[in-house]
Structure formats: structure tokens, C-alpha cells
Amino acid sequence: MYSVETFDLTKKFKDVTAVNKINIKIKQGEVFGLLGPNGAGKTTLISMLCTLLQPTEGTATVNGFDIIKERDKVRKSIGVVFQDPSLDNRLTALENLYLHAGLYDVPKNERKKRINEVLELVSLKDKANILIKNYSGGMKRRLEIARGLIHYPKILFLDEPTLGLDPQTREHIWDYIKNLADRENITVIITTHYMEEADELCDRVAIIDNGEIKVLDKPSKLKDKLKGDTIIIETNASHDILSKIKSIQNVKSVQLIDGKTYISVENAEKNVVKILQTVKNVKSLSIRKPTLGDVFIHYTGKEFRDETSNGNINKRFLAKRL
Ligand SMILES: Nc1ncnc2c1ncn2[C@@H]1O[C@H](COP(=O)(O)OP(=O)(O)O)[C@@H](O)[C@H]1O
Ligand SMILES: [Mg+2]
Incomplete structure (x- = not known):
């Protein structure tokens, strides 16, 4: 049995098709990423899986339960962390957790133990009695x-769990999620528009755009499938040299951005010498294998802007597009 299986799952809002006939199968214990830009349909897709939205067409099973006919069973078997925080600011962390344990019918004599466990998991045991309004x-x-996680769900849905957090905190959250997936063997379904996050965390990712899955595989497989490397050299290149490089066999494209020349080639190791013979005064050289950002551009034809990345990464994406 799959943790999640969807059958032509579709959601339309008037004239917008937010999710368009999606068919995916997610295995128990997987960390599965839905990667796509804003408006791609990620939140709509997982909202349907969590039974917060009714599909327009198609259906899905979550832990074997139908999301339309067995909503209560679906809800009891999943944990959800959505984009908008929904903690009660006037209560302490402990009070919030007791409240939730009650809502989910966790047996009274087990509540204390489970609350301790989950607080331990996210290293907040010593902050349990602080009011949420004083939390970062x-x-x-x-x-x-x-x-x-209090009610021991088999699947945890996380919608952009690190959105708006600073890079250091984001990495901490990644560690907790990894730790969780390893220790608890639960299925984690995470949406993100951060490339590195998906690459680092996910066993498999689906690239979603305009409500459709463009490609689905392990991050390493996706990168391997994109043949070719990018050679980046810093030199006093003129447009003359660029056209010379372009005419070298196996060079697919050349682009000059901020004093760096980005050369897309079939096989960097084999071609770098020929290129260096053409270019003088090389100040630096690096070779880059395809990134998940390149994969995204390849399958969607769009540049992926990650606002937390530095400018260089964006420029690399740009370079690859040419
Ligand atoms: N309640 C809604 N009413 C109308 N349109 C919506 C609604 N929710 C989402 N959409 C539209 O559906 C598309 C997908 O949105 P969403 O699932 O939120 O994307 P993502 O989470 O990937 O950013 C967008 O075009 C968005 O404007
Ligand atoms: Mg969203």
C-alpha cells in the first residue's frame, strides 16, 4: 500500500486550474518533495490530500483512506504543518500541545509521555513553559x-516549513526533519520553492508547475539525466573571444555575465583544454555539474528565482538558460 496515491487529482478555481490531473504514488517512509514556484499548485495539492479542499475531479488515497469518502480517517492518520502559524500566542508551548493532544483524542494517560517525546525531538523541552508570543x-x-506529531501520524505534511526563516534556522529545521524521517519511519511530504532544501532533504522530488508534474525522480537522478557541465571562467573576455569559444566543437552555449564566462559543454573534462587554448589571461576557472535549479529550468523552461540565494546562484541559472 502507498502512503499517498492520487488518481487524476484536479482542482479548479473558476478559470484557474490549480492542480491538473495529477497522478503520483508516494511510498511509506519516503521524504517526498513538491518543488515549484509560487502559484504552481503545491498548497492546493496538499490541501486536497489533507481533506481541507474538495477536488473538482479525481481522487486520492492517504494511508489507504479515500480523501472524499473517508475524510475523518484521513485526518486522524496525518499530521499537518501549514504555512500560516496556528499556535495560540497566549498559551505556553506545553499548553498548546495539551490542547492539541485533546483535540486528537490522544489517551489521557499517554499525553505527558508523548508531549515529552515530541518536545525532545525538536529540542524545545527547556522552553516548554514559555508563552508562544515570546517564541522566535x-x-x-x-x-x-x-x-x-503528537498523535503518531503515519504521514506528516509540511507546507513550506522554512519560508521566511533565516538561513541558519532553515538548516536547523532541515536537521529536525531528517532526524524525524530517520527515527520515526514516517512519510514526510514537504512543499518548497527552495532548491537546496529539496536537494538536501528529499528522497524523491516532483517538479510542479502550472498544476502539473513535469518530472519526478530522485534529486541525484534528475541531475544525472541532464547531460553536460558548465565551465565558468573569469577573464578579460571580449565578445570576440566569446564567438571563438562558441565555435569550439561540443560547446553548446556561451554567456558573459559580470565578467564571468559561462560555457555549457557536453563533457567539461574532455573540452576544458581546448577552451583554455582559446582564452587568455584566465584568472579563475571552475566546473559545475547540473544543479536542481538547472533541472527545473530544463523541465519548465523558466528561470527559478530563489530569493534567499545570493545573486551568483541566480546568474548561474540565467547562464544555463542561454
Ligand atoms: N482559494 C482560491 N481561489 C482562487 N484561486 C486560488 C485559490 N487558491 C489558490 N488559487 C490559485 O491556484 C493556483 C495555485 O495556487 P497554490 O496552490 O497556492 O500554489 P503554491 O502553493 O504552489 O504557491 C494559483 O494560481 C492561485 O492563485
Ligand atoms: Mg503554497
Whole structure:
């Protein structure tokens, strides 16, 4: 049995098709990423799987339960952390967790034990008696993850769990999610528009755009499938040299951005010498294998802007597009 299986799952909002006939199968214990830009349909897709939205067409099973006919069973078997924080600011972390345990019918004599376990998992045990209004953004997100686990769900849905957090806190949250997936063997379904996050965390990712799955595989497989490398050299290149490089056999494209020349080739190791013979005064050289960002551009034809990345990464994406 799959953790999640969808059958032509579709959601339309008037004239917008937010999710368009999606068919995916997610295995028990997988960390599965839905990667796509804003408006791709990620939240709509997982909202349907969590039974918060009714599909327009198609259906899905979650833990074997139908999302239309067995909504209560689906809800009891999943944990959800959505984009908008939903903790009660006037309560302490502990009070929030007791409240949630009650809502999910966790047996009274087990509540204390489970709350301790989940607090331990996200390293908030010593902050249990602090009011939520005094929590930082990262602590709140960790507490929400803990809360989503109190009733021992088999699947945890996380919608952009690191959105708006600073890079250091984001990496901490990644560690907690990894740790969780390893220790608890639960299925984690995570949406993100951060490339590195998907690459680092996910066993498999689906690239979603305009409500459709463009490609689905392991991050390493996706990168391997994109043949070719990018050679990046820093030189006093003129447009003259660029056209010379372009005429070298096996060079697919050349682009000059901010004093760096980005050369897309079939096989960098084999072609780099020929290229260096053409270019003088090389100040630096690096060779880059395809990134998940390149994969995204390849399958969607769009540049992927990650606002937390530095400018260089965006420029690399740009370079690859030419
Ligand atoms: N309640 C809604 N009413 C109308 N359109 C919506 C609604 N929710 C989402 N959409 C539209 O559906 C598309 C997908 O949105 P969403 O699932 O939120 O994308 P993502 O989470 O990937 O950013 C967008 O075009 C969005 O404007
Ligand atoms: Mg969203």
C-alpha cells in the first residue's frame, strides 16, 4: 500500500486550474518533495490530500483512506504543518500541545509521555513553559512540527516549513526533519520553492508547475539525466573571444555575465583544454555539474528565482538558460 496515491487529482478555481490531473504514488517512509514556484499548485495539492479542499475531479488515497469518502480517517492518520502559524500566542508551548493532544483524542494517560517525546525531538523541552508570543519564528515552526506529531501520524505534511526563516534556522529545521524521517519511519511530504532544501532533504522530488508534474525522480537522478557541465571562467573576455569559444566543437552555449564566462559543454573534462587554448589571461576557472535549479529550468523552461540565494546562484541559472 502507498502512503499517498492520487488518481487524476484536479482542482479548479473558476478559470484557474490549480492542480491538473495529477497522478503520483508516494511510498511509506519516503521524504517526498513538491518543488515549484509560487502559484504552481503545491498548497492546493496538499490541501486536497489533507481533506481541507474538495477536488473538482479525481481522487486520492492517504494511508489507504479515500480523501472524499473517508475524510475523518484521513485526518486522524496525518499530521499537518501549514504555512500560516496556528499556535495560540497566549498559551505556553506545553499548553498548546495539551490542547492539541485533546483535540486528537490522544489517551489521557499517554499525553505527558508523548508531549515529552515530541518536545525532545525538536529540542524545545527547556522552553516548554514559555508563552508562544515570546517564541522566535524558528521555535514556533519547530513547535508546530512537534504538535503535528503528537498523535503518531503515519504521514506528516509540511507546507513550506522554512519560508521566511533565516538561513541558519532553515538548516536547523532541515536537521529536525531528517532526524524525524530517520527515527520515526514516517512519510514526510514537504512543499518548497527552495532548491537546496529539496536537494538536501528529499528522497524523491516532483517538479510542479502550472498544476502539473513535469518530472519526478530522485534529486541525484534528475541531475544525472541532464547531460553536460558548465565551465565558468573569469577573464578579460571580449565578445570576440566569446564567438571563438562558441565555435569550439561540443560547446553548446556561451554567456558573459559580470565578467564571468559561462560555457555549457557536453563533457567539461574532455573540452576544458581546448577552451583554455582559446582564452587568455584566465584568472579563475571552475566546473559545475547540473544543479536542481538547472533541472527545473530544463523541465519548465523558466528561470527559478530563489530569493534567499545570493545573486551568483541566480546568474548561474540565467547562464544555463542561454
Ligand atoms: N482559494 C482560491 N481561489 C482562487 N484561486 C486560488 C485559490 N487558491 C489558490 N488559487 C490559485 O491556484 C493556483 C495555485 O495556487 P497554490 O496552490 O497556492 O500554489 P503554491 O502553493 O504552489 O504557491 C494559483 O494560481 C492561485 O492563485
Ligand atoms: Mg503554497
